[in-house]
Amino acid sequence: MKRVLVIAYYWPPSGGSGVQRWVKFVKYLPDEGWEPVVWAPEGADYPSLDPSFEAEVPSSVEVLRGPIWEPYAAYRKLTGAKSTEVTEISSGPKSFKQRLSLWIRANCFVPDPRVGWVRPSVKRLRKYLKEHPVDAIVTTGPPHSVHRIGLRLHRELGIPWVPDFRDPWSRMYYLKYLPMTPLARRRLCAMEQEVLDSCSTVLACTPLVQEEFQAQTRTPVANITNGYDEEDFIGPAPVADGHFNLVHTGLFAADGNPLALWKVLGELAAAEPGLREALRIRLVGKVDREVLEALSAAGLEANVVALGPMNHADAVREQRGATVLLLPLRNDPQYRPILPGKLFEYLAARRPVLGIGQTDGAMARVLAETAAGSTLDWNDADGLRTFLADAWKQHLAGGVPATAGDIGPYSRRATTHALAALLESVAIVPKNGTIEAKNP
Numbered sequence: 026m027k028r029v030l031v032i033a034y035y036w037p038p039s040g041g042s043g044v045q046r047w048v049k050f051v052k053y054l055p056d057e058g059w060e061p062v063v064w065a066p067e068g069a070d071y072p073s074l075d076p077s078f079e080a081e082v083p084s085s086v087e088v089l090r091g092p093i094w095e096p097y098a099a100y101r102k103l104t105g106a107k108s109t110e111v112t113e114i115s116s117g118p119k120s121f122k123q124r125l126s127l128w129i130r131a132n133c134f135v136p137d138p139r140v141g142w143v144r145p146s147v148k149r150l151r152k153y154l155k156e157h158p159v160d161a162i163v164t165t166g167p168p169h170s171v172h173r174i175g176l177r178l179h180r181e182l183g184i185p186w187v188p189d190f191r192d193p194w195s196r197m198y199y200l201k202y203l204p205m206t207p208l209a210r211r212r213l214c215a216m217e218q219e220v221l222d223s224c225s226t227v228l229a230c231t232p233l234v235q236e237e238f239q240a241q242t243r244t245p246v247a248n249i250t251n252g253y254d255e256e257d258f259i260g261p262a263p264v265a266d267g268h269f270n271l272v273h274t275g276l277f278a279a280d281g282n283p284l285a286l287w288k289v290l291g292e293l294a295a296a297e298p299g300l301r302e303a304l305r306i307r308l309v310g311k312v313d314r315e316v317l318e319a320l321s322a323a324g325l326e327a328n329v330v331a332l333g334p335m336n337h338a339d340a341v342r343e344q345r346g347a348t349v350l351l352l353p354l355r356n357d358p359q360y361r362p363i364l365p366g367k368l369f370e371y372l373a374a375r376r377p378v379l380g381i382g383q384t385d386g387a388m389a390r391v392l393a394e395t396a397a398g399s400t401l402d403w404n405d406a407d408g409l410r411t412f413l414a415d416a417w418k419q420h421l422a423g424g425v426p427a428t429a430g431d432i433g434p435y436s437r438r439a440t441t442h443a444l445a446a447l448l449e450s451v452a453i454v455p456k457n458g459t460i461e462a463k464n465p
Contacts, residue, residue, distance in 0.1 A: 028060045028159040029448055030184075032146070032175060034139055034168050036065035036088070037078040045337075045366060046191060046230075046251050047165055048081045049437040050444055057445035061086055062159065064150060066093035066142055077336040091149050093142040096134065100126050114199040115280055124204070131203040135212045136194070139168040146174045147181075154182055160452040163228075165189040167197075172220045185225040185451040191251075193234055198359035218242070225451040228444075231387045233362030247447050250391075251366045253373035254437040257337070262375075263346035269303040269420050272347035272376075274340045275367045277308060279315035283353040283381045289409045291323035293417070300417055304328045309335050309343050344374035348425050349416050354382030356403050361386040369435050372397050375427040379412055396430035 031051065035044045051061045063082075067090035082088070119127065134140055162184050164175035172188045179186035194217045205213070221227055221242040228247050229235035235248040271290075294301040306320065307330045320329050335343070344350060350371045354360050361383045368388060371378050378398030380388050389400035401408040419425045433439060 026055070026058055026060045027161075027448070027452055028062060028157075029054070029161045029163060030062050030064060030150070030154070030159045032064045032150075032162065032164045032171050034066060034069065034142070034166075034171055035071070036063060037076065037082060044075075044078055048078050049252070049254055050441050051086055052081055052083060052254075053438055053441035054445060055083065055085070056438075057442060059445055059448060062157075063088045064146065065090050066139075067091055069093055070095045070097040075334075075336055077338060089149075089153065091142075091145055093139065093145075095141065096130070096138050100130075114202050115278075116202055117279065127202075128204045131205040132209045135209050136173075136216050137168040137170050140170040140173070143170055143173045143177075147177045150174070150178055151181065154178065154184065158453075159184060161225075161448050162186045163189055163448075165191060166194070167192055169194050169217070169220075173216070176220055176223055179223065179225075185453060187226050187228050187447065187451060188220050188224050189228040189230070190234060190238070191230045192363065193237065193359075196237060196359060198355060198357040198363075201359075226447060228447065231362055231364040232390070233387045237362060249440050249443050249447070250364060250435060251369050252435040252437045252440040253369045253432070255373070257341050257370070258345070258373045263342055265424060266346070267303070268305045268348075269300060269417060270305045270307055270346060270348045271351055271379075272307045272309070272343050272349070273351040273353075274309040274335075274344055274370075275365075276310055277312040277316050278355065279313040280357065281353045281355045282313070282316045282319055283351075283403060284319055285404050285406050286351075286353070286379075286381060286409050287319050287323040287325060289406050290413060291325050293410065293413055294328070295324065297417065299421070301328075303420070305330050307332060307343060307347075309333075309340050341370065341374070344370055344376065347374065347376045348420055349413075350374065350376050350378045350398070352378055352380045352382075352388070352398075353403070354380070354386070354388060356382075358383070364388055364391065368392075369432075372428075372430075372432045372435060375429070377416070377425060377428055379409075381409075391435075394430075395428070395432050395435075397428045397432070 031047060033047050054061050130138055162175050162178055164171045166172055175186045175188055178184060195214050221244055224244060226245045226247055227238050228249060229238055230250060232248050235246050239246040294304055306328050309332045312331060320326060352368060364387045372395055378392055380392050380398055380400035381403055382388055382400060384400050384402055392398045392400050399412055416425050
């Protein structure tokens with residue numbers, strides 16, 4: 026069995042789609058003939074926790090950890106914050122201390138605040154890999170500083186290396202809100218280009234990000250999306266409770282606040298007494314204050330069920346019990362190529378998805394391809410009204426039907442099979458009695 030070293034900052038018990046992507050890959054890679062070894066930080070300052078993901082990791086998987094220094098404790102001390110905000114880097118108003126901390130983050134921690142993990146990781150892994158060889162290395166970002174670890178090991182040891190981009194790097198939508206100096210911006214872009222040009226193959230998480238990277242480098246760029254784990258959806262769906270349940274799971278940030286949706290929904294509820302009584306807006310996870318204020322302003326405060334963070338299994342139950350699943354993207358043109366991880370679980374829940382974002386973006390492509398829902402523009406009040414009114418009529422007539430499109434290519438087993446094929450294409454192979462790396 027071949028071995029692959031996976032270098033991942035986000036690792037259980039942290040939550041989020043970044044964790045799910047690699048927990049699921051690690052879970053299924055042994056079935057594809059690959060033994061994963063994981064390198065993760067010890068004592069990391071994760072923004073959220075979900076210990077349930079630890080049970081997903083096979084007991085046979087070797088997980089190595091090394092200490093990391095991060096500036097977030099100093100940030101909280103400087104600003105007086107009890108914890109990091111839901112959206113630290115945004116267009117919203119900032120205090121002087123917040124602006125100062127963002128300037129320091131943007132210009133003193135390039136490419137990101139986890140850069141202090143690079144040097145100790147290289148030192149520890151250099152020794153480990155000489156004693157315990159692997160056939161390939163994968164680094165998964167963000168944080169994209171992890172790719173600096175892969176770059177140095179690849180150059181020093183000659184091991185094939187695949188950087189996995191769960192999000193864009195220099196084109197990430199929120200970077201424009203960072204007060205980066207021209208020098209810091211040039212450094213970040215140079216780091217990105219060095220990674221793209223030096224690795225064996227680039228791995229992107231969406232087809233549009235793949236296209237952007239391929240236009241930037243001669244290195245081959247592959248695309249393997251996130252997905253859903255069929256084992257998470259075993260068993261009957263929850264019994265309908267009679268309510269008209271609009272469900273959103275995961276982070277609900279202010280820059281993804283669908284104001285037109287709340288306005289239309291408030292108007293429909295005011296015109297339809299039955300809808301007013303039946304409507305439940307179920308929010309699972311962290312929700313920015315601005316979202317709750319907008320719901321209240323639309324007259325929907327009494328219809329909100331704020332459930333807070335849940336473990337993954339409970340969040341899946343909420344998805345499967347939805348009448349309609351809500352998926353508003355961040356309202357930013359640079360979000361067009363991004364596919365939220367929750368999208369694929371929404372597909373597996375087999376409930377219709379109301380996507381709000383760019384109608385020519387990556388999410389719109391997937392929803393159309395799988396016939397799992399509709400993508401409407403943030404300001405398309407007429408489209409939103411038609412979608413919700415139709416769903417309400419179906420609910421009254423006996424229930425909104427399940428979606429039935431082909432989602433098989435997005436299963437975690439299918440995506441892991443594709444990953445194994447990619448690793449095989451770059452892996453170290455014996456040649457003339459010696460070990461030699463393949464060229465992709």
